[in-house]
Amino acid sequence: MATSEDNEMYSKQWEGCMRIAVQTAQKAGEVIRDAFKHEKEVSTKSSPVDLVTETDRLVEDLIISSLREKYPSHRFIGEESSAAGEKCLLTDSPTWIIDPIDGTCNFVHSFPMVAVSIGFAVNKELEFGVIYHCLEENLYTARKGHGAFCNGTQLQVSKETDMSKALILTEIGAKRDPNTLKIFAGNMERLLKAQVHGIRVIGSATLALCQVASGAADAYYQFGLHCWDIAAAAVIIREAGGNVIDTSGGPLDLMSRRIVAAGTVEMAHYIAQEIQTITYERDDQNAN
Amino acid sequence: MADPWQDCMEIGISVARQAGEVILEALKNQISVMSKSSPVDLVTETDQKVESMIISSIREKFPTHSFIGEESVAAGAASILTDNPTWIIDPIDGTTNFVHRFPFVAVSIGFAVNKQIEFGIIYSCVEDKMYTGKKGKGAFCNGEQLKVSGQEDITKSLILTEVGYKKNPDIAKTMFSNMERLVCIPVHGLSGPDTIVGTAAVNMCLVATGGADAYYHIGIHCWDMAAGAVIVAEAGGVVMDTNGGPFDLMSRRLITASSKAVGERIAKEIQAFPCGRDDGKD
Helix, strand or coil, rough: CCHHHHHHHHHHHHHHHHCCCCCCCCHHHHHHHHHHHHCCCEEEECCCCEEEEEHHHHHHHHHHHHHHHHHCCCCCEEHHHHHHCCCCEEEEECCCEEEEEEEEHHHHCCCCEEEEEEEEEECCCCCCCCECCCCCCCEEEECCCEEEEECCCCCCCCCCCHHHHCEECCCCCCCCCCCHHHHHHHHHHHHCCCCCCCCEEECCHHHHHHHHHHCCCCEEECCCCCCCHHHHHHHHHHHCCCCCCCCCCECCCCCCCCCEEEHHHHHHHHHHHHCCCCCCCCCCCCCC | CCCCCHHHHHHHHHHHHHHHHHHHHHHHHHHCCCCCCCHHHHHHHHHHHHHHHHHHHHHHHHCCCCCEHHHHHHHHCCCCCCHHHCCEEEEEEEEEHHHHHCCCEEEEEEECCCCCCEEEEEEEEECCCCEECCCCCCEEEEEEEECCCCCHHHCCEEECCCCCCCCHHHCCCCHHHHHHHHHHHCCCEEEEEEEEEHHHHHHHHHHHHHCCCEEEEEECHHHHHHHHHHHHHHCCCCCCCCCCCCCCCCCCCCECCCCCHHHHHHHHCCCCCCCCCCCCCC
């Protein structure tokens, strides 16, 4: 049975890792800020609107090589490595789960909502998360059991349980076929009919999830996001007192490509009930 | 010859900044009183307070000028634009955001003479970004000159809009089918603060900076459009009616875009619905 001393040692191990994660995220943010004002070379991935740039790849390489140097035995799941063919397999090993630029479409347009997201899991449990809003230089961090913070100020989710007072965020996802759009619009319509205060789309899942953690938004839902968008934010929201669940109402599944997050469990379940599913292939589909 | 409206604009900027301070103060206090009374009441109080402050400060300096303000109109004043120098004011654009402390809230002040918009001021107070545009003199944000993206290809565009549910299912249907039609082109993205009340001012500033390629809205008011329209135009963008024709300040609708090509394509795709003109000339 683990003693409190053991727990303390275990916990301290990850504190060191988190410090390195913060430094790395800030360095990455600098690279992104520099590239922001310049012309970007854009290519596409799974669809004409699934964008990627040289900077995405450069930043991911930078992050992984910095971390690997310090932690050669750790494993990595990164958006661009994945796109290059690496499998999204989460094992018990300490694993870094990285989105080098969350909000690539925004980055391409110089629309100022762009973040670096670094999550960390051990024994398949999310231990800490770092999300760095590169342009506003807002650093969101949380370590399991130690609260969530933005630039040193503690974060607290909203306690709203009433849908008719809710501000909800979401994202469109990469699929653009007519059936997907119909379901997407239908979900928004259903929520608006329930008289929610408003629905926002800001173009960055991780930053939207941080708005839930800070209490500025009451909930977030999406189909089509990836494990590297969820990993850090899930810890930040939980540590701010909030809930993250699957869109079916069950427990969060990191590889499922979907999420509902809210300040209160009531709000999370109301939304899960209202929304219809848009299916995306799991992140770990080809991992076995 | 001295620029006749430069003085007015300088007063406008200083008043916008003061208004921003009042809003930021209210944002702080609201955190502690939220549980006492309905958030909507609180907000309305701040809207009215800020609008009175803006109008009285300006009236003191320019006693013969006219005013069209959101809260005055709500209280029964007419929103008729005459040739007289007229200040067109939204004291808090982004009311819903304000209630939630979602960080996009702006003061919007437009100024028209002979029914032409001469300058616009939009102060996004949480971000401390002062956007200005003066006819023939360019558009700026915190002193930095603004230029639209110039994007002409709709399939590479990031488009902002508002989807408010006005309790009319037919209107909701039209709004959503407009969105769907654009997303299907496909455009790069359809994003934006999206609310029943409107964060139009900030959206238009994002087009002016080049961060977005277009913003369209049906159902907006003249006090939301006046400042933003001149800022986008002075940043090199286009402002037009949703039917592709010339912009009409009282029409309750507009498209602002990085180029004529993008603007016209959007006009082609979207359907308007009747809103009731601000000047009642339906």
